[in-house]
Amino acid sequence: MDGQHDGPQGDEFPKMISTQAEEFSRRLAAIGQSRLAAAAQAAVDGLHALIVELRPSGEEFRQAIDFLTEVGHYADARRQEWVLFADVLGVSSLIEDQNSPRPVGATPNTLAGPFYRADVPEMPLGGNISRDHKGEPLEVAGQIVALDGEAIGDATVEIWQANAEGLYENQEPDRQPEFNLRGRFRTDPQGRFRFMTVKPKGYTLPSDGPVGQLLSALGLGLERPAHIHFRVSAEGFETLTTHIFDRSDPAIGRDAIFGVKPELMAEFRALPPNGGKRKHALDLNLVLCPQRRGETETSGRR
Numbered sequence: 001m002d003g004q005h006d007g008p009q010g011d012e013f014p015k016m017i018s019t020q021a022e023e024f025s026r027r028l029a030a031i032g033q034s035r036l037a038a039a040a041q042a043a044v045d046g047l048h049a050l051i052v053e054l055r056p057s058g059e060e061f062r063q064a065i066d067f068l069t070e071v072g073h074y075a076d077a078r079r080q081e082w083v084l085f086a087d088v089l090g091v092s093s094l095i096e097d098q099n100s101p102r103p104v105g106a107t108p109n110t111l112a113g114p115f116y117r118a119d120v121p122e123m124p125l126g127g128n129i130s131r132d133h134k135g136e137p138l139e140v141a142g143q144i145v146a147l148d149g150e151a152i153g154d155a156t157v158e159i160w161q162a163n164a165e166g167l168y169e170n171q172e173p174d175r176q177p178e179f180n181l182r183g184r185f186r187t188d189p190q191g192r193f194r195f196m197t198v199k200p201k202g203y204t205l206p207s208d209g210p211v212g213q214l215l216s217a218l219g220l221g222l223e224r225p226a227h228i229h230f231r232v233s234a235e236g237f238e239t240l241t242t243h244i245f246d247r248s249d250p251a252i253g254r255d256a257i258f259g260v261k262p263e264l265m266a267e268f269r270a271l272p273p274n275g276g277k278r279k280h281a282l283d284l285n286l287v288l289c290p291q292r293r294g295e296t297e298t299s300g301r302r
């Protein structure tokens with residue numbers, strides 16, 4: 001195939017990516033402008049530029065199609081392989097940063113990742129979200145505050161995390177109880193919340209699906225440092241979705257989905273031994289920023 005491209009290149013057609021991209025653009029322009037048309041044009045331009053640069057063979061193109069087909073086959077209600085794909089490319093993190101900028105002092109927003117569930121029942125403050133009690137106990141205490149430091153009472157705090165083996169409940173529904181290590185709490189009038197759990201372990205992203213296999217083939221790590229996910233919602237404030245990471249985790253500098261930020265690293269303190277199991281404590285403040293006027297009504301953001 002290389003012989004077909006021996007003629008003058010680059011300088012002769014400095015603006016044109018490919019004749020097909022040009023024609024695509026011409027057809028779209030004849031119909032009219034829209035956000036969808038602009039997105040389609042940018043996607044076609046980017047894709048064609050990639051193809052011109054990489055010159056994939058027919059076999060490589062078929063492999064790419066097979067990969068995307070496999071991603072689709074792996075995605076279902078319990079496992080969203082497409083989200084995982086976007087996460088490991090840094091795409092989800094970039095979109096989150098663009099759509100959810102936070103002022104200095106506010107807790108940074110991060111992506112939810114593929115393991116969030118919205119249907120977790122509410123528990124009283126102090127409840128234990130470890131429904132199988134496997135692992136080293138961890139007591140989490142925190143406060144939800146506004147940028148000016150004012151406490152936010154009646155905020156909803158949702159939590160989800162991996163267990164002491166680094167696995168989420170919806171990754172092994174036959175081994176962990178329903179809603180294990182997931183909680184939903186409401187802050188008291190001082191904005192405080194607390195709950196019992198177990199110390200999470202870091203994990204590697206699922207390697208049995210096409211996305212995990214792609215990263216392995218690239219030689220890139222699949223590790224995520226140990227963390228607990230939080231989603232905090234309160235009337236009049238931007239919903240905060242974030243993680244709090246164990247700063248002592250060896251993988252803290254190579255999170256596979258680009259979620260670690262300095263403000264999100266915390267100490268999971270070891271408490272003095274008291275008889276049997278080791279215990280830990282985590283104290284944190286999560287800072288919300290006010291809802292931006294006009295945006296939630298018009299932008300359709302989740």
Ligand SMILES: [Fe+2]
Pocket residue numbers: 113115161162227229
């Ligand atoms: Fe996670």
